[in-house]
Amino acid sequence: MGDDSSLESDNFDWNTDDELEIESFNSLSSTVPSRQTITAASVEASSFAGPSNTKVLDHFISMGFPGEVVSKVIQEYGEEDEDKLLEEILTYSALESSSQQHQQVEPDPTSSEYAGSSWDDLSDGDSFSDEEMPKSVSRNDDTLLSLVNMGFKEEEALMAIERLGLDSSLDDLVDFIGVAQLVKEEDSLLPPEDKQQCSGHSKPRKRSLYEYEVLGKKKRKVSDKRTPCEEEDDGQTLNLPNPMMGFGVPNEPKSIITHRTLPENAIGPPYFYYENVALTPKGVWQTISRFLYDVQPEYVDSKYFCAAARKRGYVHNLPIANRFPLLPLPPRTILDAFPLLRKWWPSWDPRKNLNCLQTVHGSAQTTDRIRKKLESCEEFEEPSESVKKYVLEQCRKWNLVWVGKNKVAPLEPDEVEMLLGFPRNHTRGGGISRTDRFKSLGNSFQVDTVAYHLSVLKEMYPNGINLLSLFSGIGGAEVALHRLGVPLNNVVSVEKSEVNRNIVRSWWEQTNQKGNLIDIDDVQQLDAERLEQLMSACGGFDLVVGGSPCNNLAGSNRVSRIGLEGTESALFYDYFRILDLVKAMAPRFQ
DNA sequence: TTAATGATGACGATAGCG
DNA sequence: CGCTATCGTCATCATTAA
Numbered sequence: 001m002g003d004d005s006s007l008e009s010d011n012f013d014w015n016t017d018d019e020l021e022i023e024s025f026n027s028l029s030s031t032v033p034s035r036q037t038i039t040a041a042s043v044e045a046s047s048f049a050g051p052s053n054t055k056v057l058d059h060f061i062s063m064g065f066p067g068e069v070v071s072k073v074i075q076e077y078g079e080e081d082e083d084k085l086l087e088e089i090l091t092y093s094a095l096e097s098s099s100q101q102h103q104q105v106e107p108d109p110t111s112s113e114y115a116g117s118s119w120d121d122l123s124d125g126d127s128f129s130d131e132e133m134p135k136s137v138s139r140n141d142d143t144l145l146s147l148v149n150m151g152f153k154e155e156e157a158l159m160a161i162e163r164l165g166l167d168s169s170l171d172d173l174v175d176f177i178g179v180a181q182l183v184k185e186e187d188s189l190l191p192p193e194d195k196q197q198c199s200g201h202s203k204p205r206k207r208s209l210y211e212y213e214v215l216g217k218k219k220r221k222v223s224d225k226r227t228p229c230e231e232e233d234d235g236q237t238l239n240l241p242n243p244m245m246g247f248g249v250p251n252e253p254k255s256i257i258t259h260r261t262l263p264e265n266a267i268g269p270p271y272f273y274y275e276n277v278a279l280t281p282k283g284v285w286q287t288i289s290r291f292l293y294d295v296q297p298e299y300v301d302s303k304y305f306c307a308a309a310r311k312r313g314y315v316h317n318l319p320i321a322n323r324f325p326l327l328p329l330p331p332r333t334i335l336d337a338f339p340l341l342r343k344w345w346p347s348w349d350p351r352k353n354l355n356c357l358q359t360v361h362g363s364a365q366t367t368d369r370i371r372k373k374l375e376s377c378e379e380f381e382e383p384s385e386s387v388k389k390y391v392l393e394q395c396r397k398w399n400l401v402w403v404g405k406n407k408v409a410p411l412e413p414d415e416v417e418m419l420l421g422f423p424r425n426h427t428r429g430g431g432i433s434r435t436d437r438f439k440s441l442g443n444s445f446q447v448d449t450v451a452y453h454l455s456v457l458k459e460m461y462p463n464g465i466n467l468l469s470l471f472s473g474i475g476g477a478e479v480a481l482h483r484l485g486v487p488l489n490n491v492v493s494v495e496k497s498e499v500n501r502n503i504v505r506s507w508w509e510q511t512n513q514k515g516n517l518i519d520i521d522d523v524q525q526l527d528a529e530r531l532e533q534l535m536s537a538c539g540g541f542d543l544v545v546g547g548s549p550c551n552n553l554a555g556s557n558r559v560s561r562i563g564l565e566g567t568e569s570a571l572f573y574d575y576f577r578i579l580d581l582v583k584a585m586a587p588r589f590q
Numbered sequence: 591t592t593a594a595t596g597a598t599g600a601c602g603a604t605a606g607c608g
Numbered sequence: 609c610g611c612t613a614t615c616g617t618c619a620t621c622a623t624t625a626a
Binding site for chain 2: 239240242279280281282360363364365366433434435436555557558559561
């Protein structure tokens with residue numbers, strides 16, 4: 001249901017412009033369940049104000065929370081914002097937990113559905129094995145000891161054990177504590193004690209509330225019937241829009257949609273712009289979207305902007321009317337981008353666009369194998385069908401281009417730079433290796449695409465903006481805004497890689513920026529306290545941009561494509577955490 | 591001499607679509 | 609079912625630095 005037009009589900013106008021209706025989008029929307037439908041199916045904790053109180057109540061009770069706590073919290077906070085409710089319930093439960101008996105929040109670990117999610121436990125299970133531990137009181141002690149050894153506070157560990165039960169795995173306990181910590185920090189906007197976790201980076205500490213919700217729901221379902229996983233997909237199928245043009249792209253005026261309705265608590269400022277790969281494992285975008293205030297993703301393939309494909313989802317609360325592209329418009333075909341290749345491009349290679357630019361490139365072996373295959377049928381007009389098929393398959397897989405007689409080769413870093421919309425030599429110098437250039441570029445934004453989306457900010461902020469850029473990488477957002485002519489007043493850039501920080505810093509100085517660039521090493525150290533300092537120093541942020549790591553989501557990952565809860569990709573929850581803090585603190589810095 | 595860094599190539603699965 | 613695309617990881621070797 002990634003269909004963009006599902007946003008039209010209600011009629012609240014916030015911008016009464018002409019409504020440019022697109023047939024294809026509309027016809028898609030009718031086949032797609034509306035958000036209300038999904039909410040009713042209790043897949044998500046939507047912020048939608050449901051008509052019936054009992055539904056919300058049941059939803060939380062089905063997740064394993066005690067009814068009286070749920071109703072108490074609902075009474076106090078209303079039922080509009082289920083995310084907030086969940087937080088409150090968790091917090092409340094945590095406070096009460098000392099006097100409570102063992103509560104079962106987690107589904108029965110022996111249930112078959114639970115086993116279905118064991119990819120999670122298998123993949124990041126460390127040395128602690130459940131089988132080795134007898135299910136007894138000593139197990140309780142051992143688990144407690146393990147958690148304390150991992151750096152958690154004893155009361156946190158005890159609370160988690162009480163909440164989840166003795167039989168739950170260490171992983172789940174760690175997750176639970178992580179979520180509780182996250183919620184806690186969210187809850188008190190004042191600086192919390194930041195010495196709460198161990199310094200080790202062994203495992204993702206932040207799991208989603210989603211996991212608990214989904215498992216809780218499945219537990220309920222599985223009790224009456226064990227359904228095969230392919231049946232009733234829970235609305236988790238994505239249905240990526242085809243063509244993947246989001247709310248529209250330049251050069252395709254017919255595709256442009258100028259109006260959408262955002263959920264109430266998603267409306268900015270502050271504006272936010274989140275990016276990740278479009279082709280994720282099932283359910284990932286639903287989770288992302290739900291955390292980001294139920295804003296539906298805008299899926300865009302950058303092949304409509306440049307000569308290379310780049311299928312990405314963007315969740316943002318920016319206006320979508322009156323976008324404009326960066327000029328000059330970049331070349332849209334391979335040969336327009338690289339005219340010299342025409343000389344060697346065979347007529348039987350129909351490619352007009354490159355595939356996604358990734359972090360690694362094809363090997364010389366592949367080039368060699370292709371040359372040998374082609375030479376073997378040099379006596380004929382054209383290679384045989386099987387050879388053509390093999391060569392095209394390899395060329396598409398590795399994004400190879402024709403650079404000589406029977407010779408294909410991967411792109412150079414300079415060429416990738418150009419395709420992605422960065423200035424020439426943006427990633428060159430500063431002691432960065434060629435391999436790392438490929439990696440940094442492969443992880444980056446396509447500047448023209450992002451700039452098109454951000455272009456609406458230009459007239460809104462003629463005096464410049466304050467930007468919080470998480471997971472900045474080589475500064476795709478900064479470059480995009482700069483090329484748009486949006487002055488950058490204060491930029492806080494969070495990026496783990498030192499070479500990337502150097503690249504951004506170097507670009508910042510070369511382009512004679514008037515503002516201030518502050519760079520931070522790690523998102524984890526950007527807590528409420530630090531954020532408050534930064535915001536009071538520069539007067540709040542107008543825009544929060546970030547594309548969190550896709551390592552555990554990307555299709556090319558054969559090893560650890562385990563979804564949003566993977567070590568790197570779970571950093572999405574830090575994006576959410578920080579964005580939520582910025583939103584909550586924004587009124588104080590107007 | 592060893593240690594750190596860079597470069598290389600082998601390694602399928604998932605999910606959407608017709 | 610067949611077809612296609614996919615911001616990647618890891619062990620290992622080569623090279624450079626210490």
